[in-house]
Amino acid sequence: MTNEQLVSKVWNYAHVLRDQGISYGDYIEQITYLLFLKMDQEREELLGEASEIPAEWNWSKLAGKDGDALELQYRHTLENLGTGDGLIGTIFRKAQNKLSDPAKLKRVVSLIDTEGPWIGLQVDVKGEIYEGLLERNASEVRSGAGQYFTPRPVIDAIVKCVDPKIGETVCDPACGTGGFLLAAYDHMKGQSRDREKLRSLRHSSFTGVDIVDEVVRLCAMNLYLHGVGNGGSPVFQSDALASDGGDRFNVVLTNPPFGKKSSYRVVGEDGQVTTERENYEREDFKFTTSNKQFNFLQHIMTILETNGRAGVVLPDNVLFEAGRAGEGIRKRLLEGFNFHTLLRLPTGIWYSPGVKANVLFFDKRPASREVQTRELWVYDYRTNVHKTLKTKKLIGADLDDFVGCFQAREETDRFRRFPYEELIKRDKLNLDIFWLKDDSLEDIDSLPEPDVLAAEIVENLEAALEQFRGVEETLEHRPE
Numbered sequence: 001m002t003n004e005q006l007v008s009k010v011w012n013y014a015h016v017l018r019d020q021g022i023s024y025g026d027y028i029e030q031i032t033y034l035l036f037l038k039m040d041q042e043r044e045e046l047l048g049e050a051s052e053i054p055a056e057w058n059w060s061k062l063a064g065k066d067g068d069a070l071e072l073q074y075r076h077t078l079e080n081l082g083t084g085d086g087l088i089g090t091i092f093r094k095a096q097n098k099l100s101d102p103a104k105l106k107r108v109v110s111l112i113d114t115e116g117p118w119i120g121l122q123v124d125v126k127g128e129i130y131e132g133l134l135e136r137n138a139s140e141v142r143s144g145a146g147q148y149f150t151p152r153p154v155i156d157a158i159v160k161c162v163d164p165k166i167g168e169t170v171c172d173p174a175c176g177t178g179g180f181l182l183a184a185y186d187h188m189k190g191q192s193r194d195r196e197k198l199r200s201l202r203h204s205s206f207t208g209v210d211i212v213d214e215v216v217r218l219c220a221m222n223l224y225l226h227g228v229g230n231g232g233s234p235v236f237q238s239d240a241l242a243s244d245g246g247d248r249f250n251v252v253l254t255n256p257p258f259g260k261k262s263s264y265r266v267v268g269e270d271g272q273v274t275t276e277r278e279n280y281e282r283e284d285f286k287f288t289t290s291n292k293q294f295n296f297l298q299h300i301m302t303i304l305e306t307n308g309r310a311g312v313v314l315p316d317n318v319l320f321e322a323g324r325a326g327e328g329i330r331k332r333l334l335e336g337f338n339f340h341t342l343l344r345l346p347t348g349i350w351y352s353p354g355v356k357a358n359v360l361f362f363d364k365r366p367a368s369r370e371v372q373t374r375e376l377w378v379y380d381y382r383t384n385v386h387k388t389l390k391t392k393k394l395i396g397a398d399l400d401d402f403v404g405c406f407q408a409r410e411e412t413d414r415f416r417r418f419p420y421e422e423l424i425k426r427d428k429l430n431l432d433i434f435w436l437k438d439d440s441l442e443d444i445d446s447l448p449e450p451d452v453l454a455a456e457i458v459e460n461l462e463a464a465l466e467q468f469r470g471v472e473e474t475l476e477h478r479p480e
Contacts, residue, residue, distance in 0.1 A: 010129050013111055017104060026098035028133045029214065030108060032221040033078060036091055037062065038112050042119035052088060057081055063113045070109070071102045090220045090233035094213050130225050134177050134218065150179050150255045150313060151349050157399040158253060158311040158359055159183045161341070161406045166191040166201055168250035173240040173299060175208030178219040180253040181235075185228055202228050207249065208235035241280050241295050248305040255313035256296035258352055286332060289325035293318050297329060297360075301337065304364040313345075316356040319432040327429045334373045334423060338363040342378045343402055344434065348387035349394045356382075361406075371420055376431070379405055379415045383436040 014027050041059040043049045051058060057077040065073050074097055081092035099105040112118070135149065159180070164170050166188045172180045188201055206228060210216045216237045223229050279288045280295050284302045289295065293314050300310055319330070319342075333339045341361035350357070365372050379402045387394050405415040416435060423431065 009111070009115070011132065013108065014133060017108075020104065022098065022104065024133065025214075027108075028130075028218065029095075030097075030099050030105075031112075031130075031133065032091060032217060033095060034062075034109060034112050035118065036088075036221060036224070037077070039118050042117045046117060046119055052084075052086075053081065059113075063109060066106050067102050070105055071097065071100065074099075074105060087220060087224065087229055087233040090236065091217050091224075093217065093237065095217075130222055131177075134222065149176065149351055151394050152179065152183075153394050153396045153399055154313065154345065154349070154359070155179050155183045155253075156396055157343075157403055158313075158361075159187050160403050161361060162251055162253060162309050162311045164188055164251045164253075164309075166197055166205075169205055169207070169305075170251045170253060171207045171209075171247075171249040171303060172254045173209045173252070173303065174254050174256045174296065175210050175219050175235055176215055176255070178208060178222045178235070180255070181206045181208055181219075181223060181228070182226055184251070184253060185223075185226065203230065203232065203234075206234045207247070209238050209240045210235070211237065211239050213237050241292075241299055244282060244284050244299075244302050247303065248308070249303055250305050250308050252300050252304055252308065252310040252312070254296070254300070256293055258315065258355060287325040287328045289323075289329075291317075291321070291325065294321075294325055294329050297333070301332070301364070306364055306366055308364045310360070310362055310364075312360045312362075313357055314360055316358065316432060318360075319358065320428070320430045322428045330429045330431060331424075333360075333362060334376075334420060334429075335371050338365055338372045338374075339376055340373065341406060342376060342431070342433070344378065344380045344382040346382050346385040346387045346394070348389065348392070351389070373420050373423075375417050375419045376423060376433075377406075377409065377415060377417050378433050380434055380436055381414065383434060384439050 010031075014024060017027050018024060037053070037059040040051050040053050044051045055061075057080055062070070062073055062077060078092060078095040078097060081088055082095050083089070084092065097105070099108060164184045164187060168188075170181065170184045172178075175181060185201070185206065188205070189198065192198065206223070208216075208219055208223075210219065216235055219235045220229065220233050223234055228234060279290050281288060282298075285295070285298045287294070287298070297312065297314065297318065300312060304310055318326075320326075339360065339362040341359075343359040343361075345357045345359065347354075347356055362373075381399070381402060386392060401412075401414070405412060411417060414436070416433075418433060423429075
């Protein structure tokens with residue numbers, strides 16, 4: 001069977017189970033558990049590596065059963081492996097059997113058992129299967145998984161610009177399913193043939209954090225299938241904003257979750273919430289705010305190593321939101337860091353509609369009394385750019401011009417330089433900068449195609465609703 005046929009077969013199972021009431025998300029979870037068990041057995045039998053899975057819960061004990069005995073063995077396997085440490089504990093943490101019908105479970109087990117050896121497949125093929133499932137799940141509006149999925153062309157462009165080097169550490173404090181970490185790994189692995197450097201790259205260069213258990217599981221498996229992490233897990237479940245863990249990184253690449261409001265919970269040893277508040281109160285946070293994106297931005301400022309580099313996807317409100325926190329954080333970004341490049345992304349590229357986002361590129365310099373940002377270069381890839389997820393999807397070539405401009409630092413129609421002296425005088429330190437004329441406001445012939453226009457109308461309505469919700473939340477929490 002060719003690689004393409006195998007990908008199609010895995011997809012067909014997803015479609016069949018979807019028609020029978022099993023969501024793509026649940027299917028991916030079960031594929032994750034079963035594929036890990038199968039590959040563990042193959043590593044032991046084909047590569048001679050010792051298994052870390054107890055014998056009573058390994059693949060051979062599962063594959064030989066059917067009916068109720070299979071369902072019982074599978075359920076107990078998930079329960080027991082979820083108490084482990086390292087990569088196994090991360091993948092099986094709080095795992096549950098969503099294929100309670102023994103017949104459906106047997107079909108998936110048989111698929112994985114008969115199509116091996118999986119360990120012999122090229123890493124790219126295993127990754128293609130898994131990432132394809134993740135993207136399909138993200139496209140399901142009802143699943144809500146789109147918030148964890150950043151378009152791959154955006155990720156690739158950011159990684160090319162930030163240019164992580166082998167030997168550097170890379171962190172994503174809101175890692176989702178691992179897109180940034182994998183793109184960084186792909187970018188770095190061809191930079192050396194030294195075995196020790198490559199081993200270190202796979203096992204100690206990457207750190208991912210996410211607050212959602214299920215997402216951490218998918219990320220750990222995604223990295224594992226691509227050859228990153230084995231034994232110890234490079235990702236873990238935590239609220240990244242709750243505290244400064246003390247670790248510092250050379251590179252931070254991330255797209256913090258959409259939505260403005262933060263919620264901070266303190267959980268006691270008994271698992272009960274002992275304290276719940278809207279604002280994160282940390283000594284390293286110069287400003288207290290309930291805005292989630294501002295808090296992530298402050299967190300990144302902390303965890304960056306001196307001379308570290310960051311590429312961060314953030315919504316428009318971070319650039320213009322008024323108030324002490326918004327203006328203060330933007331001023332700190334300009335004066336305490338080298339905020340050198342801003343990419344205005346087009347609408348219509350996200351699974352969550354109505355999102356207007358940007359990429360902020362900045363470096364952390366040694367402490368100095370001098371202003372760090374000498375000039376901010378802004379690339380406007382939003383004005384007169386019309387994208388949708390289906391008819392005019394964003395592709396890698398769309399951002400090639402931006403990457404070229406980022407590297408050349410020469411002004412073009414879409415790429416302009418703004419000196420610090422001009423930025424600091426802007427009203428409320430508003431950095432939502434644009435200068436191109438919107439052709440659709442002037443010329444009816446310049447309007448986008450009807451399907452694109454309809455998609456934009458929906459996105460604008462969603463954005464307006466989000467703003468109204470923000471106003472409502474503010475009024476709800478206004479002091480009497």
